[in-house]
Amino acid sequence: MPHLSSLCAYFLMLLSPGMTNTITEDVEVLVLLPQNNSYLFSHARVAPAILYAQQRLRTDGGKFSGFHFNIHFEKSDCVNDALFLLVDRSCGQKPDLILGPVCEYEAAAVVRLASHWNIPVISAGALAAGFGNKNTEYSQLTRIAPSYVKMAETFTAMFEHFTWKSALLVYEDDKQERNCYFTLEGVFHLMADFNIKVYPFFPEDRLDTDDILQSIYDTEVVIMCMGADKIREIMLAAHRRRLTNGSYMFFNVELFNASSYGNGSWRRGDKYDSDARQAYASLNTVTLLRTVKPEFENFSMEMKKSTEETGLHDCRDCGSVNMFVEGFHDAMMLYSIALHEAMKSGYSKKNGTAITSRMWNRTFEGIAGQVSMDDNGDRNGDFSLMSMTNVEEGTYEVVANYFGVNGTFQMLPAFNTDHFTLKGRHKAHAETPEKSCGLGVSALTGVIVGAVLGTAMLIAFYFFRKNYRITIERRAHSEEGDTRKHRQLREDSIRSNFSAA
Ligand SMILES: *[C@@H]1O[C@H](CO)[C@@H](O)[C@H](O)[C@H]1NC(C)=O
Ligand SMILES: *[C@@H]1O[C@H](CO)[C@@H](O)[C@H](O)[C@H]1NC(C)=O
Ligand SMILES: *[C@@H]1O[C@H](CO)[C@@H](O)[C@H](O)[C@H]1NC(C)=O
Ligand SMILES: *[C@@H]1O[C@H](CO)[C@@H](O)[C@H](O)[C@H]1NC(C)=O
Ligand SMILES: *[C@@H]1O[C@H](CO)[C@@H](O)[C@H](O)[C@H]1NC(C)=O
Ligand SMILES: *[C@@H]1O[C@H](CO)[C@@H](O)[C@H](O)[C@H]1NC(C)=O
Ligand SMILES: *[C@@H]1O[C@H](CO)[C@@H](O)[C@H](O)[C@H]1NC(C)=O
């Protein structure tokens, strides 16, 4: 009986002196996370963090101890489950707060509905560029993990610092959750002033390294997002063609599963290890900057304990706290701060607008350090740049950090300017301003269409994909003004999916 318990709490509050600042309220929280542990944000990994936050809020005797969170965990499948669950549940009572979903397409549908119903949504996912549009559809969305566009700031900062002008984005597009597509879309979105080419490929294709490396010749920087094995294949092929001699910069982006990069990532125990080690000397990795503070120790240990108790042994780094785990913990904190402020100003918990606006444009203390939210409700991100600093040993170090809150690039002692200086460039090529497009500027349209079409298009796309790249490239030549290009890009992302369906 929620009413009875709130009544009880109310009397307790009246009886206990020194708690006059506490506001009592029941809060219905709906958490939408996948059960499948192959996701870094699965229920088994993230739920303990949410419960840990609930416990902290309840027991630390502070001004939030009057909030009673009734947390309902429901499953998402990264397709439609979360939406259906939200609709079904809301026939009875609508939740006051939604945490998740993380997957882009699923989040799009849920956030759209929640925004219509004026319910705050906080997610450590929904990182695609399209969600940055908070004017209408996604008005209630607060992103507690740095989005892909925030990550892309690291690249613009580097490009400006080193006066690089052109980049090739190479990514694997699974046409399902499309994490790499959305990751590099962020770069594409932010780097409109640079000369950007894209090269998508599909998981079922044979990796045509010759074709990829052909596209490298007239660019300076290669930015990649794909599985670790494919990165290695491309780096080996580039090394064989002597493209790793300093004339080109190679980057890969791996935000959440950093354990797959850095020390030893080139090693597979095959005959190519030595080549791979040398090739990786010119591969730099952009990842999230992780901070820790004393409170984090206990949190981290508790998370490890919980995942062990639930029998999560099927993964290598289950115990480690990733950005999703940390983010959903901080989501509870941020919501409590905002709800408290809104209620003190006389608004009810049902006024999502009043609460959401109080979560934006503020800085608060998260479990691992300061969390800074921009005035669009998106977290400012801090990122690290890792490079191989000892080629004999093949070991990596963080050589620089990018701080989103003030937009500064901080070089660490291990930073070697020479490593990031392009050598022996044949500048003539880089001049031609020519842009291909394959990444829609608006993920929005992609999100809308994709959510509707689901996986059916995947199969159909198989037959279409061969022509896809050619179409893009041909169109690129006939493009003129920027406005026209942008419109066309938006059409592309619809068209590519529709044509497939
Ligand atoms: C979990 O996801 C993986 C990868 O997407 C898939 O191969 C596996 O079948 C899924 N497991 C279950 C129980 O659905
Ligand atoms: C993280 O990277 C490792 C090593 O490449 C890989 O085995 C694992 O499946 C990855 N985990 C996820 C959730 O992507
Ligand atoms: C974390 O802190 C709580 C309360 O201070 C304590 O009960 C718990 O044992 C600590 N956990 C670990 C793993 O140290
Ligand atoms: C909700 O809060 C906003 C201010 O954030 C206010 O303008 C609006 O009138 C409130 N709505 C209701 C129904 O109280
Ligand atoms: C964000 O907060 C700062 C002060 O903390 C204020 O000066 C600024 O106007 C706010 N921005 C918006 C868009 O509300
Ligand atoms: C890699 O190993 C070296 C030497 O063992 C160590 O100094 C360095 O901190 C490690 N780097 C990372 C990113 O773990
Ligand atoms: C930018 O922010 C970071 C982290 O808050 C801080 O360490 C750094 O000194 C700041 N840099 C400048 C130039 O303000």
Ligand SMILES: *[C@@H]1O[C@H](CO)[C@@H](O)[C@H](O)[C@H]1NC(C)=O
């Ligand atoms: C590196 O190799 C490329 C391709 O073979 C060549 O064009 C370039 O001049 C070389 N650069 C240096 C610094 O040797």
